[in-house]
Amino acid sequence: METIHALHRALEAGQHGDELRRFFTSDAVTVEHPNLIKPSGAQTPLDDMLTASRKGTELLSSQKYDVHSTSHCGDTVIVRLTWTGVLRNGDQLVAHIAQFAEMRDGLISSIETFDCYEPFRNASTIAV
Template sequence: MNPVDLATSLHRALEAGESGPALRRHFAADAVTVERPNLIKPNGARSPLEEMLANSEKGTGLLSRQKYDVHSALVSGDTAILRLTWTGTLRDGRELVAHIAQFVDTRDGLISAIETYDCYEPF
C-alpha cells in the first residue's frame, strides 16, 4: 500500500469510530506522532504509540463524529504529504474545524510517524 493509502486508511478507521488497540494495525511498534503548537495544544506534543492509542480513546469519548476531507496528497519516497480539513463534532453538537498539513512517514507497510500542523478555526 502506498503512503497516501496508509494515511487515508487510518483516517477512515477514525471516522468509523475506531480507537485504542483497534488502531494498532496501522502503526509500526515504534511509531510516534508530533503535533506542532496549535489552539488545543499550545506547546505541541510528541507521543509514542501507546500514548497515541490512549489519546484516540479520549477523543472518541469527546466526539460523536469526526471527518477527514483530504484536499490534496503527494508522495515523496515513503512519506505522504496531505492537506486536509478535519471536522470533529463534540457530544454537545458543537463543531471543531482544523485545516491541517500532515506528513505521514511509512515503513514496511505501516505508519512510522505522523507530524501535523493543525490550524483550528476559532471556537
C-alpha cells in the same frame, strides 16, 4: 498512501485504541506542532496515541477527514485536509491540517502534523 487514508476512514468510523494499532509500526510517534488545543505542541509515542484516541471517542460524536490533496516523496506521504469534529454537546471544531507521514514496510512510523484550528465559537468547548 492507502495506509494513511485507511487510518482516516477508521477514525471516522469510530475505531480507537488497539483497533488502530494495525496502521502503525511499534515505535511510531506523532509530532504535533503548537496549536489552539496544544499550545506547546506534543510528541506522543504509539501507546499514548492509542489512549488519546479512546479519549477522543468519548469527547466526539463524529469526525470527518476531507482530504484535499495527497502526494508522496520517497517514504513520506503528505496530506492536506480539513478535519471536522462534532463534540457530544453539539459544538463543532474545524482544523485545516498538513500531515507528513513517514512510512516503513507499509505502516506509519511517524506523523508530523500542523493543525490550524478555526476559532472556537464557545470558549468552554475545549479544556486544554
